[in-house]
Amino acid sequence: MNAVVGPAALGPVPAERLLDHIQPGTDVIAPILAGEPESLVDALEAGNERLSHVRIHKMDPYRDRAYIRGQFRDRLRHVDYYLGPGSRQAYWDRACDLVPNHFSEMPRLLRENTGNRIVIAGASLPDKHGYFSLGTNADYCAAFIGEAPFFLEANHQMPRTHGLNQIHISQVAGWTEVNRPLYERHNMGDDPRDRAIAEHIVDRIPDGACVQFGIGKTPDKVAELLCGHCGLGVHTEVFSDGLMRLVRSGAATGEGKRQQRGKHVTTFCLGSRELYDWLDDNPAVMLMPVDLTNDPRRIAEERNVVSINATTEVDLMGQAASETIAGRYWSSSGGQTDFARGAMYSEGGQAFLVTHAATSAGRSRIRVQLTPGSVVTTLKNTVDHVVTEHGVARLRGKSLRERAKALIAIAAPEHREELTRGAEAAGLM
Secondary structure, eight states: OOOOOSGGGGOOOOGGGGGGGOOTTOEEEOOSGGGOOHHHHHHHHHTGGGOSSEEEEESOOOSOOTTTTTTTTTSEEEEESSOOTTTHHHHHTTSSEEOOOOGGGHHHHHHHHOOSEEEEEEEOOOOTTSEEEOTTBOTTTGGGTTTSOEEEEEETTSOOOEESOEEEGGGEEEEEEEOOOOOOOOOOSOOHHHHHHHHHHHTTOOTTOEEEEOSSHHHHHHHHHGGGOOSBEEBOSEEOHHHHHHHHTTSBOOTTOSSSTTOEEESEEOSOHHHHHHHTTOTTEEEOOHHHHTOHHHHTTSSSEEEEEEOSEEETTOOEEOSEETTEEOSOOTTHHHHHHHHHHSTTOEEEEEOOSBOTTSOBSEESSOOTTOOOSBOTTTOOEEEETTEEEEOTTOOHHHHHHHHHHTSOHHHHHHHHHHHHHTTOO
16 A cells, blocks of 8 residues: 655645745636635735735636735736636726636646746545545646646535546645535526527427536526436536536436546536535546636537527627626636537537527617627637527528528517618618
């Protein structure tokens, strides 16, 4: 029996011991959402006087923090790759940075643009073989196993998951032990528009399709309505409560997948405590680094890929702005284009961008031109279908005139006349 070697073999240490591993100019890489090691970030903030030009690289922060608001100036700075509720205002206030990216390219971007790296991450406790699991996450952090030192927050409430997110104690610079609840996200309320959108999509999904769903009420409603299907596969970016229920129903077995047959592949998990308990030691779910799950070339190897993601605005040429709201940055690209392109090249693949036809204020989300300041997330040449509660506009292979006509047909009825006049004035119809 091989003995565990290295400093981490001595057992857990206080979170502030992380500071012993931080040098001037260190680039700290932290995972997305439920994988965030809160005690370790707390320790960096508390010990900020010892730091110099340290950066934390992270996507979608959910917690408002002093370092994200720029309170530690040149000592500790936040670099974001997808704005979340904890960083949106800070970005608007120019207190942190935002780096454009496709989620699939995050490991490469971090390798090319960071230097003295250390990864901090949430994990399950080590098992009898000395292996931690990164639990709810693999994302970009798992890509650095064996490349960079890790300092872990081992949490009694973190599920032990399977896949390429395992790290041996000998590869860990240190670890601390906590027992705290994980971040949860719940889709509250029931909007009839989401059900209408889901009903438009479900009939187009064949048995045996390989599905990818984004986060939100509409994808969860699609998952609910798919429970009568057979032999579905899952190859997704985020694994949610909706997908858990789809697997439980027996509709998703992964039996027809070409890769990881019988496994439900994802790069991170986000949802309820029920989901996290279901994931614990569940060999059917496989977590993989995002440069594998979101690689359009790997996605395209599956047959009948169905990708469903949300957008905030679509113009009459089919350009989709999914990371700005009313021309102001709100999030980032995420993996939307990764899966749109993967579905495009998949045999029988389909990609759907979903949106309510109008905002809560009554403003049309189908626009003659995108709102000034909006950025294009998915190119018009890549967008396949756009879906609102009023129907489906299929755009791939259609002329600009046909696209404009199809999009106007699924706009809110009160806006269609104005959109038609705008399309004629723009020379689209």
